[in-house]
Amino acid sequence: MEPKTATKRTRTRTLKVDVLARVEGEGALYARIKDRDVTDVQFRIFEPPRMFEALLRGRAYSEAPDITARICGICPVAYQMSAVHAIENAFGVEIDPAVRSLRRLLYCAEWIESHALHIYMLHAPDFLGYPDAIELARDNPDAVKRGLRLKKVGNDLMRLLGGREIHPINVRVGGFYRAPTKSELAAMVDSLKWARDAAVETARWVGGLPFPAAAYDYEFVALHHPDEYALNEGRIVSSRGLNIAIEEYEDHFAEEHLAHSNALHSYHKGRDAYSVGPLARYSLNYEQLTPLAKEAARSGGIDSTCNNPFQSIVVRAVETVYACDHALQIIEAYEPPAQPAAVVRTRSGTGCGCTEAPRGILYHRYRLDEAGTILDAKLVPPTAQNQKVIEGDLRRCLETNLDLPDEQLTMQCEQVIRNYDPCISCATHFLTLHIERDERRGL
Amino acid sequence: MVEDFAKAEPVLSKTVLIIGIGNEYRGDDAAGIRVVRLIRARALPLPVVELSDEGTALMDLWRCSNAQVVFVIDAMLSGAAPGCVRRFEAHAKPLPTHFGANSSHLFGVASAVEMARVLGCLPPQMIVYGIEAKSFDYAADLSPEVEAATRMVAERIYMECQMFAEAADQSAVPAVTVLRSLFLNGGQEPDA
Structure with missing residues (x-):
């Protein structure tokens, strides 16, 4: 707000x-603006702690995929996958390659469902000025x-593999309760081909949206696998040279509790905020995309890296193309496994798992006793990891747009938050927005 | 009456869809779920669905069923007395905005109905029953007022289906039209 008079006056706007x-x-x-300085920005997460980590203690290992899936109705597969990989890591379970493919296929279903919902229902209206x-x-x-x-194709694939479209019930440590037949999967081919075309069209469509100029120097963190766009397995890498095994996650990343939020804030030890999710995955794993997905990226107007958070909508469209394309590859090559699940022999130990939820890496760690009872658990969802980055983006947005009227500034801030598709249910409930301006005008 | 109803069941099972919405672990939010369970308990082959997902899944349900008459039952918070029942013909006009406004999900019932209207995929008849909630406490039972209301709504929907069955039996007149005229003229509106 430009000073209009030479008098000193303090004014608070809310x-x-x-x-x-x-x-x-x-x-x-919550944001506080004083004398044209943004003095405080807090992205608050209200949801009462849900105590999932405590709830898991004393439970059998076999219950972890179904309990943790309940954390989120949008990304239950991510919770199931991180849980089963962590527990298999602790027990030393070897997975049949066909089961591994089915897990990737299930993850593709969740990505299609989640990304289509965010692109069309949540994010696109921002760019075109619709409420x-x-x-x-x-x-x-x-x-x-x-x-x-497009979202429905994701739902249908999820139901086929998982038993139902939210909180699927077919995932277990070692594999699945039931593996689909070839013909059941073949029945999805036509609708997935349609979805692949629709996703390509989506990338072209969102590429034409008007994007605010922004290029931020994030530390991107994602899983990386040399042979495939990482979903379930790989090493944790960053755009600033980090390259660690999943087991080393807690040596490099930590969480702190801040008074304003019920979610823990993650940070990279010795550094600071880091960004997980579509932008990070895409920028670190571009080479592992299919040719069609790379073509969709070109038509959506992005290079092999993308550090404009507003263009995350394009990256989600590109990842949807990949998910459809990859799902079709998996179905074409599918031979049912001899057994839907590997035999699991319990032993005492600790295991870690990290997989790529639609919103970024989701880390699980379990300590188990000889009988497979969970002694303690640690779950780090992507939205908690992105909180610091979201606050940084909000600060930049406020500083750049201080002269906008409150209503427009609020809308811009909301858009900044939606760039991250925050799965607040994994970490929150009710997002209210509160900006306080403490302006001493006329200085 | 029951005999007529039984005769028309093959028609009803294809043309009616009853959707109960809610979270059964959140007190009165389970009202819609309870209503469809009461209807199901009568062992009639009426298609009933329980839904705890977000609104786009709700749209998928009626789009894929090709139902002519869709009943949706949900808890509401409008400021009325707990257990108060309101019946809306959502195919005719938008639902009040308090429908779904308290949902932490992306897309409530009112949004799903309006989106379907904009996209031209509302069923010919979309009847929404709202039951005023008293409490959404975790793991709580239904409050007594809401419990009584769920029985009343289940009975109402059963009666509406019976009327629909009778109407469907009069082949000279399109069933949906007859059903609508029954509601318009028959004083069956429970929302005073």
């Missing part, structure tokens, strides 16, 4: 949005129908 729309869950933003997806649909019915149908 912006408040009771429930921020188009995020999953509930949380809040919500319904208004977007009024002017762009074909695009929204495409998005809904």
Whole structure:
């Protein structure tokens, strides 16, 4: 706000949005602006601690995939996959290659479902100036129908492999309770081919959206696998040279509790904030994408790295192309495993797992006794890891746009938060937005 | 009446869909789930679905079923007395905004209905029953007021299906039209 008079005057302005729309869950933003300086930015997570880590103690290892899946209705597969990999790591279980492929296929289903929902229902309205997806649909019915149908293909694949589309019930340590037949998977081919075309069209469509200029120097952190776009396995790498085994995660990353949030804030030890999720994955693993996904990236207007958080919508579209393309490859090559699950022999020990949830790496660690009872557990969801980066982006947004009226500034901040598709249910509930301006005008 | 109903079941099973919405672990939020379980307990082959997912899944349900009449039952918070029941013909006009406004999910019932209206995929009849909640406490039972309301709503929907069955039997008149005129003229609106 430009000074208009020469008098000294302190003025406090408060912006408040009771429930921020188009995020999953509930949380809040608090910002304080004094004398044109942004003095405080807090991305608050209100949700009462849900005590999942404590709830797991004393439970059988076999219950972990189903208990942790309940943390989130949008990314239950991520929780199941990180849980089973961590426990298999502790017990030394070897997985049949066909089971490994089915796990990637299940993950593709979750990515298609989650990314389509975020692109069309939550994020796209921001760029086109619509308050919500319904208004977007009024002017762009074909695009929204495409998005809904694309999401449904993800749901259908999830139901086929997982038994139902949310909180699937077919995942177990060692594999699956039941493996699908070849013909069951073949029945998905036509709809996945349609979805692949729709995802390519999505990348082209979102590439044409107007993006605010931004290029931030993040430390990107993601899983990396030399032979495939990493989903379930690999090493944890960063854009600043980190390259560690999953077991070393806690040597390099830690969490701290801040008074304003019920979610722990993650940080890279000796450094600071780091970014996980589509931008990080894409920028670190571009070479592992399929040719069609790379082509979709070109048509969406992004290079082999992307550090504009607003273009995360394009990266999600590219990853949706990859997920459809890869799902078709898996189905084409599929031969059912001899057994749907490996034999699991319990032993005492500690195991870690890290997989790529739609919003970024999800780390699990379990300590188990000889009988396979969970002694303690640690779960680090991607939204907790991104909290510091989100706060940094919000600060930059406020500093760059201080002269905007409150209403527009609020909308910009909301958009910054939605760039991360924060799965606040994994870490929050109710997102309210509160900006306090303490302006001494006329100085 | 029951005999007529039984005769029309093959028709009903294809043309009616009853969807109960809620989280059974959050007190009165389970009202919609309870209603469809009461209907299911009558052992009639009416298609009933329990849903705890977000609204796009709700749209998928009726789009894929091709149902002519869709009933949706959900808890609401409108400021009325707990257990108060309201019936809305959502195919005719938008639901009040308090439907789903308290959902922590992305897309509530009202949003799903409006999105379907915009995209031209609302069923010909979309009847929404709202039951005023008293409490959404974790792991709580239904409050007595809401419990009584769920029985009343289950009975109402059963009656509506019976009327639909009778209407479907009169082949000269399209069933949906007859059903609508029954509601318009028959004083069956429970929301005073």
